[in-house]
Amino acid sequence: MHPALPRSLDSAADQAALLVRLGTGPLLIGLDFDGTLAPIVDRPEGAGIDDAMRSRLTALAALVPTAVVSGRDLDDLGRRVAAPGAILVGSHGIEIAYPGDGVERAPGLERSDAALGALIRDLRAATADLSGVLVEPKRHSVAVHWRLAGPAEEAAAERIVEEASGSFPAFRIGRGKKVAEFRPAIERDKGSAVGLLRDHAAAGGGVPSVLYIGDDVTDEDAFRALDPDRDTGILVATPPRHSAAGWCLADTAAVADFLDRLIEVRCGLSP
Numbered sequence: 001m002h003p004a005l006p007r008s009l010d011s012a013a014d015q016a017a018l019l020v021r022l023g024t025g026p027l028l029i030g031l032d033f034d035g036t037l038a039p040i041v042d043r044p045e046g047a048g049i050d051d052a053m054r055s056r057l058t059a060l061a062a063l064v065p066t067a068v069v070s071g072r073d074l075d076d077l078g079r080r081v082a083a084p085g086a087i088l089v090g091s092h093g094i095e096i097a098y099p100g101d102g103v104e105r106a107p108g109l110e111r112s113d114a115a116l117g118a119l120i121r122d123l124r125a126a127t128a129d130l131s132g133v134l135v136e137p138k139r140h141s142v143a144v145h146w147r148l149a150g151p152a153e154e155a156a157a158e159r160i161v162e163e164a165s166g167s168f169p170a171f172r173i174g175r176g177k178k179v180a181e182f183r184p185a186i187e188r189d190k191g192s193a194v195g196l197l198r199d200h201a202a203a204g205g206g207v208p209s210v211l212y213i214g215d216d217v218t219d220e221d222a223f224r225a226l227d228p229d230r231d232t233g234i235l236v237a238t239p240p241r242h243s244a245a246g247w248c249l250a251d252t253a254a255v256a257d258f259l260d261r262l263i264e265v266r267c268g269l270s271p
């Protein structure tokens with residue numbers, strides 16, 4: 001299916017109709033972190049959620065399986081989310097931590113893990129003189145950010161990423177908001193992770209429908225994995241852009257309001 005413009009959930013009537021559908025039956029919730037739960041900020045280390053969002057996630061996780069699905073690695077994500085009961089999915093689906101049940105890591109990481117240190121060293125050396133370009137090392141990958149860079153530095157960072165990608169075939173390049181990421185060249189993304197989360201939830205009861213909310217290019221993998229007849233994808237964007245998600249919310253504040261209403265309907269507090 002070709003991506004189309006998602007429909008805005010600004011209208012109270014649309015939101016109410018959707019919430020009625022999400023209010024009963026087995027449900028699995030997947031929520032992206034940066035740009036969906038946490039507002040986008042200039043530097044990766046500055047992103048976070050407030051206590052209200054943490055309580056919201058904890059409340060949702062007590063009601064239905066609720067996963068935070070991020071490009072950040074699991075340790076970083078865990079520190080920032082800190083919501084008891086939430087499932088954590090790190091490194092774009094490569095690492096999955098079910099509460100109280102250890103970490104499941106995708107197979108096939110040996111080659112990229114072995115090359116990661118050299119890649120990080122090369123990227124740091126190549127970008128050292130580029131003002132506003134940041135290298136973010138992660139457990140299985142590395143990101144090159146240019147949100148704080150001018151156009152010339154951004155173009156230079158893009159060239160460095162292209163050159164390094166030729167020397168490190170164990171990685172593939174993923175794009176995001178003002179960032180390029182070297183991700184292990186294996187078959188795992190947020191879409192396949194949603195499939196694994198659904199199977200895990202189904203093992204404990206009925207096969208759930210999925211609600212997935214995300215804002216970035218990598219969330220499109222998750223939206224594409226949804227079944228349009230029973231699942232719900234919500235893009236977070238202003239203005240809306242073409243997406244495999246069917247619905248759209250404006251920003252992280254609108255996501256917070258929507259999740260509050262979802263908690264109310266799941267608790268039977270509103271229709």
Ligand SMILES: O=P(O)(O)OC[C@H]1O[C@H](O[C@H]2O[C@H](CO)[C@@H](O)[C@H](O)[C@H]2O)[C@H](O)[C@@H](O)[C@@H]1O
Pocket residue numbers: 032033034035039040041042043044045046047069070071072073136143145147176177178179181216218
């Ligand atoms: O899958 P996500 O949870 O959305 O993570 C995607 C990447 O998010 C982070 O970078 C983005 O957010 C930063 C903080 O707001 C922002 O400065 C940057 O421009 C964005 O690209 C994170 O740093 C990456 O590791 C994640 O992969």
